[in-house]
Amino acid sequence: MKFMTQKSIDEKETHLKDLVIKLLEEKNFSDYDLLDSLFAEIKEEIKKTRQ
Numbered sequence: 001m002k003f004m005t006q007k008s009i010d011e012k013e014t015h016l017k018d019l020v021i022k023l024l025e026e027k028n029f030s031d032y033d034l035l036d037s038l039f040a041e042i043k044e045e046i047k048k049t050r051q
Contacts, residue, residue, distance in 0.1 A: 009045050012038060 016038045
């Protein structure tokens with residue numbers, strides 16, 4: 001189970017990096033809500049795995 005959670009976190013981290021690069025390249029900051037949502041999800045998953 002721990003592997004699945006780590007994989008999920010890794011996938012979200014990759015998606016987040018891709019999104020940030022896209023935003024910086026396009027200077028399109030309308031996706032801030034999506035970024036905030038992804039950061040919140042990642043923080044929650046990290047908290048769960050550290051308990």
